Amino acid sequence: MTATHHSTAKLPGPDDVLRQEFANGAVLLSRTNLFSPAVALRGMLPPGALADPPDKIGLAHFMASMLMSGTRIHAFRELNDLVESMGATLVFGGGKVATSFAGQCLREDLPQLLEILLEVLTQPAFPEKQFQRTKMQILTAQAIQAQDTAEVAEQAFDRAIYGSHPYAHPDLGYPNTVQSISREDLQAFHQRFVGPQGLIVAITGGADSEEILQAFAHTLGAWENPSQVSQPPIPPVQPIQATYREHVPLEEKSQSDLVIGTFGPKSTAPDYFASMLGNDILGQFGMMGRIGESVREKAGLAYYASSSLDMGIGPVTWQVTAGVNPENLDQTIALILQELERFTNELVTEDELADVRSELIGRLPLSMESNAGVAQALLNLERFGYGLNYLRELPEKLAAITREDILLAAQRYWHLDRLMITSAGKP
Structure with missing residues (x-):
């Protein structure tokens, strides 16, 4: 074995x-x-x-x-x-x-x-x-x-x-x-x-x-409730047509926070796992992935910088977030867009994929060491319709994901001419 x-x-x-x-x-x-x-x-x-x-x-x-x-x-x-x-x-x-x-x-x-x-x-x-x-x-x-x-x-x-x-x-x-x-x-x-x-x-x-x-x-x-009715279904969303930029002014703030994002895959989508691995490379693994390395560690522009991929059955989002000195806001946006351009045009490296895959597979049994961790995992199995074999099959599914799969997922969801960019802080 x-x-x-x-x-x-x-x-x-x-x-x-x-x-x-x-x-x-x-x-x-x-x-x-x-x-x-x-x-x-x-x-x-x-x-x-x-x-x-x-x-x-x-x-x-x-x-x-x-x-x-x-x-x-x-x-x-x-x-x-x-x-x-x-x-x-x-x-x-x-x-x-x-x-x-x-x-x-x-x-x-x-x-x-x-x-x-x-x-x-x-x-x-x-x-x-x-x-x-x-x-x-x-x-x-x-x-x-x-x-x-x-x-x-x-x-x-x-x-x-x-x-x-x-x-x-x-x-x-x-x-x-x-x-x-x-x-x-x-x-x-x-x-x-x-x-x-x-x-x-x-x-x-x-x-x-x-x-x-x-x-x-x-x-x-x-339990019975004969008068229970179903809540409304989740309606579809309108696709993003063009990049939108908004800054919300807040007086007397020493930090500005930034969100750059788009719609991402539902947790039941066939390319969710490729997107999940890609997100780890983009802005989670180690010191917050490529985003953290580029924006925070090398350029020193941000107090924090990372990416996140929502988990859900409805229209979820895929985001990059950062907290910066207000003077560095535009420069930070430009640097993040450079990383997104690289993410959507180049294959991730073999080492990057191997690292995040190993980390995710290794983390899986650790997340099951507590009763609460197992209960939450079982709840998600039912919530997303994954089936009872899902957790045991997941390492094999992650191992099968290629660099090409990640690039295709990145290109499917991230369109640099159709992004939502919002920030809040010093006017």
Whole structure:
């Protein structure tokens, strides 16, 4: 048995992952690690910001932020004391297409944690005191973001590239839309969209898979919401027609932040892996790849510089970001464009490809050393429809990617005459 085969055999696969679909639409994935006394869970369900009404942008995030604020059975303090008394955690977050949650507990407490999760999802009270506190916290976060050059540049980029698409809006919403949200809005939104259809839960750790299955079947697997409706589908985006440049002035800022980007491949696209390896070479590996080496290390123009490729089922973006002295902004843009021109016209080197491939393959088993890491990986398998063999097949797929594959992916997505360039900082 080769070392690679031996290491991939330890990764989750169809022989040690239980996947169960329930009649109510929920999907459970579980994997047992009997050497662990604890259990981790990761999950997601509709809705996300995609379902926000146009005059209530931020509603999905607001709702997710309040799910641990009390139920019709347990008040805020009682609910959180109950979770803490087990030494457990349970947190929620709002995203573009889903509400996500994460938790952990001792294996013997899993049935109780699932009961609490069901209670929180089905019977939130949205109490007035916590409602007002949460609204103030969101408005405060928005005010802070409005003075953060990186956040302002990113929001300008989203508006520019997505236009009228729902993804153009920040998940937190806007001050005026959040101010308009009422408790009744939260209750109606919850009743309309939150239900077992679209629910995915991944549970890993010391509990036996059959025990997990039984506990889930008696809680989330039995959940019904006859009034649940599907959130709107993800609409298509308009292709970029020409390069767009925008600078958002912020007074008294010593740093400007920059975003240069385009649309990238969905996580289910055939060339996603080639793009992922290419992105690592462009602006991630080592000292942030070619971008970091050129812009930060050699030219000394940036405080940070890197590239990123989003992961998602909707229209994702591929970006280069940098934080610079305002005096260096134009020079930094020019240097990044030089690197992008090289990236889209020349093959990466054999050494570059070998390095990033080795690093990604080596990192894969390390990411599975914790229950939480495995649970997140299982959640992604279901979310993206990868199949249970995906993790074990991934090293072989990465090994098969050529320099030509990376160049073709770069040329497919990066067009230097059609880029979105936004920045924020000193006028």
